[in-house]
Amino acid sequence: MKKRLFALAILVILAAGAAVFLLRPVSGPARDLTLVGDVARGNDLIRLGGCVACHTDTANKGALLAGGAGLQTPYGTFVPPNITADPDAGIGRWTLAQFSEAMSNGRGPQGPLYPVFPYENYTLMSDQEIADLYAALQATEPVSTPAAPDAIAFPFNIRPLMAGWQALFFSPARFAPDPEKSEGYNRGKYLAYGPAHCVACHTPRNALGALEWDKAFTGSPGGPGGRAPALTAASLREKGYDAETLVQTLRDGFTPRFDVLGGTMGEVIAESTSHWADPDLEALADYLLTE
Structure with a gap:
């Protein structure tokens, strides 16, 4: 009886510990909320x-x-x-x-x-x-x-x-540029992983919907944005992209093979990337064609 009670106590402690771990709020670095927005x-x-x-x-x-x-x-x-x-x-x-x-x-x-x-x-x-x-x-x-x-x-x-x-x-954090990389590369990586969230659509997810970060930009068979192709440098170059043509596609949706991107990506181009400043388009192309 004592052994059973001990085993039960261990299970209760483990379950309580797991619950505390899984239900605790996840927080990143504190933000400065005194800043005035523009x-x-x-x-x-x-x-x-x-x-x-x-x-x-x-x-x-x-x-x-x-x-x-x-x-x-x-x-x-x-x-x-x-x-x-x-x-x-x-x-x-x-x-x-x-x-x-x-x-x-x-x-x-x-x-x-x-x-x-x-x-x-x-x-x-x-x-x-x-x-x-x-x-x-x-x-x-x-x-x-x-x-x-x-x-x-x-x-x-x-x-x-x-x-x-x-x-x-989820591990909340702030973007940290690589000091060994160019400003354009770091800006492009920031956009791809940060606000533009290209990685969220173009990366496969596991059974629980979490991104498989070790397969970043290798394409997704289907997720919140639907099926999304690979955006690795090798896959982009295979499709005929260089920095100039990739920037142009992000502006107007026309690919190097004279197709027009539609669906979700068409919406992204129409409502997002076609409105970007040229330096941001060039930075994103720089990063994607380097990795």
């Missing part, structure tokens, strides 16, 4: 971060940033929410601290966020960029219509489980 810079970040492409239902002529089309995943359909300045349907009541927590640590007022929202990438952004983006979103035209609800399958619709997912797979 709306103009924030508007650039809205395009740089793909906010319009995701949070606007362009196919149905939805209002800007008022909620996107549903993203089909193996776990259900996630609908990008209204992120306009409306206080009820959007994020108009959010404080900078709440916005920073969502962008940096994957936690919103409603609890842990699903990784279909690429906070794994946005966490790399600087404190000033977070303040700028917040200022720009708070300056948007409020839209009082909420986005449609998600349709997530059980048990993935149990939001607290996301705390365990984050404990296992």
Whole structure:
């Protein structure tokens, strides 16, 4: 009897320890929330971060940033929410601290966020960029219509489980440039892993939806953005890309083989990369064609 009680006690202790580990909040470095955001810079970040492409239902002529089309995943359909300045349907009541927590640590007022929202990438952004983006979103035209609800399958619709997912797979941090690489390379890597979150769509995920970082940019058979091809230097060069043609494709969607990129990537080009400054396009091409 004593042995059974001892074994049971050990199991209870192990279960409690696992619960504490899996349910503890995951947090990165503290941010400076005293910074004043710049709306103009924030508007650039809205395009740089793909906010319009995701949070606007362009196919149905939805209002800007008022909620996107549903993203089909193996776990259900996630609908990008209204992120306009409306206080009820959007994020108009959010404080900078709440916005920073969502962008940096994957936690919103409603609890842990699903990784279909690429906070794994946005966490790399600087404190000033977070303040700028917040200022720009708070300056948007409020839209009082909420986005449609998600349709997530059980048990993935149990939001607290996301705390365990984050404990296992999420390591919030800020981008650290490689001092041995060029400024253009570092900027391109920052964009690819950070706000532009190219790596989120073009990398395979495991059975629990976590990115397989050791296979970054090798392509995805299907994820939040659908099927996405490899973006390794070898695969890009095989398709006829050099720095100039890759920049041009990101501007207008035309490939070196005279195809036109459509679908999700077409939306990304139309609503995001075609609005980028030339140095950012060139930096991204520099990085992708180097790795």
